[in-house]
Amino acid sequence: MWTTIAAIATPPGVGGVAIVRVSGPEALAIARSCVRLRGDWQPRHAHFGQLLASDGTVVDEGLILWLPGPGSYTGEDTVEFQGHGGAYVTARVLDRFIEAGADLALAGEFTRRAVINGKLDLTQAEAVGDLIAARTAAGAQQAMSVLAGGLTAPLKQVRESLMTLVAHLEAGIDFPDEVETPSPDWFHGQVATIVTAVRALIATSTAGQIYRHGATVALVGRPNVGKSSLLNALLRHERAIVTPYAGTTRDTLAEACDLDGLLVQLVDTAGIREADDPVERLGIDRSRAAMAEAMLTVLVVDGSVGLTGEDTAIRDGIAGPYLIVANKADVGSAMVPDPVPVWALTGDGLPGLEATLRARLVTGLAPPTLAAINARHRACLVRALENLDQAVAAAHAGLHLDCLTIDLRAALQAVSDVSGDSFSESVLDEVFGRFCVGK
Ligand SMILES: Nc1nc2c(ncn2[C@@H]2O[C@H](COP(=O)(O)OP(=O)(O)OP(=O)(O)O)[C@@H](O)[C@H]2O)c(=O)[nH]1
Ligand SMILES: [Mg+2]
Known part of the structure; x- marks a missing residue:
């Protein structure tokens, strides 16, 4: 009761x-x-x-x-x-x-009841939480697209295909005389269609991550090139200390910024150089770690000097995508390959840099108005894929139909966990534990 x-x-x-x-x-x-x-x-x-x-x-x-x-x-x-x-x-x-x-x-109890009473599925309930937490246009659009049922329909489709498949196989097991055993071709064709649909959902996870939680952009470079000045310019306030002395920034400093509707986590870092000071060296380790974790790295160089050997050494250490920003364009401009020229002190060139950054971060992503999965959904769907792979392997190994249905049922459970159709208490606890009271 x-x-x-x-x-x-x-x-x-x-x-x-x-x-x-x-x-x-x-x-x-x-x-x-x-x-x-x-x-x-x-x-x-x-x-x-x-x-x-x-x-x-x-x-x-x-x-x-x-x-x-x-x-x-x-x-x-x-x-x-x-x-x-x-x-x-x-x-x-x-x-x-x-x-x-x-x-x-309790926290999230109203929405939890809405799910249990069939008013929302779990993805929509999470979207309520995301909408409340959204700080940018993209975050809010993404939440609304899921709240409107953008994941509900494709997940339902996958679940129904799996259920049909399981039903056919089990009917063949239970009533071998009346029901024709499905042919291997039919079985593999059905699984392939389901795998394609699950993969398509998994492919949206990067977009989901970026629109919900933002993309991380690291500002790296030699000391004194103007990384902290650029951070401040992008944030429109004096967040980081800027001085004419090389080695001013000692630790990484992360701050969120709204890049034309996209949430971006900007990370200012300590200038990278051969340092004797142990504290500075620890800071530089953190610069490299920030570079490794960032979705996009901005290599800031002194545009009046051009690309030095130290700059190229830092550039060669960037594993992921990057772009080069030639700062101090007011002082002069030496040759830098494909730079986005920026003059961080006054903000000249800043709109161009912002547009370039945003474009690089969302290139290849669907717009935020199309629903995308979150990390929890991804974990469930990856599990479903593993189960489907096992079912295919079992079929190839010529195992009995019984063995296949065990894997397919596990896949069905994993897909159902995304939308909460099985109402597993642990799944509900995990989702609603993050809510505020009164929602
Ligand atoms: N003329 C000119 N000076 C700039 C520009 N951007 C930054 N500076 C100056 O360059 C110096 C270093 O700037 P910072 O932003 O502290 O440089 P940084 O790369 O963060 O340096 P570290 O923290 O030491 O690695 C300061 O004196 C800034 O005022 C610019 O666009 N033009
Ligand atoms: Mg600095």
């Missing part, structure tokens, strides 16, 4: 309005016992009413909505009280609902 839960749905602090939500079978009874309305309770109407303490004094007044299940967010009877957004008064409203019989909701 479900309990009735309550929580403050709006962020803590002071605001015009705060919303307290109550959801569960007793929501209306609890609300009736402590809210005074002018008229009768009508579903889906905004009522003006007063929330009364047990001694009849008014705690707060505001709008009250009664949303009967299943047509509510959670799919259960829900009451929302929209009162004044003060820290004290909102806490009192919540207390009153608890006193009247509601339980305090």
Whole structure:
């Protein structure tokens, strides 16, 4: 039996309005016992009413909505009280609902109920969390595309194909006289189609990662070329210390920036050189580590000097994609191969660099309006692929159909874990543990 839960749905602090939500079978009874309305309770109407303490004094007044299940967010009877957004008064409203019989909701419990009641699948529930967490246009667009069911349909397709396949094989095992055993060609054709669909979903994971969590860009180069100045220019504030002395930045420094709607984690690093100072050497180790982890490396060089031997040595140490930025273009411009000239001190050339960076990061990626998987989905789908591979290997080895269905069932479970269709508690706990209370 479900309990009735309550929580403050709006962020803590002071605001015009705060919303307290109550959801569960007793929501209306609890609300009736402590809210005074002018008229009768009508579903889906905004009522003006007063929330009364047990001694009849008014705690707060505001709008009250009664949303009967299943047509509510959670799919259960829900009451929302929209009162004044003060820290004290909102806490009192919540207390009153608890006193009247509601339980305090756990983090993500409203959305968890929405999933269990079939209002959302797990990918959509995660998208709710992503939308709340989104800090850029791409993050929000990606979350909305998944919330709208962008992963629901392709996952359903894969699941249904797998179920059909398992059903055919099991029918052949259970009723060998009535059902024709599927031919190997048919079996391999079916598995190949499913594998292609799963691979297509897995291929979206880089886009999902970048749009949700941003791309990491490391700014590296010799000391004193202007890496920290460039970081500050891109961030539009003086985040890093800049001095005329080589070796100013000692440690890596990461800061998020919104690159025309794309979240980017910029990492300023210590200038790379042969250093005697042990502290500086540790910093340089970190520069190299940042370079190895970055999705894109920006090699900053002094454009007035050109590409020195030290610059090319650093360039040769970059394993992934990179671009060269010729800084100090105001002082002069020597030959640098294919540079994006930037003058970090004043910001001249900055829009060009930003456009180039953004283009390099999203090249080959689908737009954020197309749904993409997250790391959890990826882990499940990779597991599904392994199970499918095993089924194919078992078929090639001429094993009995029984053995194949074990692998296919495991693949089905893995795909179902993505959308939460199996409602495994551990999967639900993992997803909703990251939510805030009241959502
Ligand atoms: N003229 C000119 N000077 C610049 C430009 N960008 C940076 N500088 C100067 O170059 C010096 C070094 O700048 P930083 O940003 O500290 O250089 P860095 O690469 O971070 O240096 P380290 O932290 O020592 O590795 C400072 O005196 C800056 O004012 C530029 O575009 N033009
Ligand atoms: Mg620096």
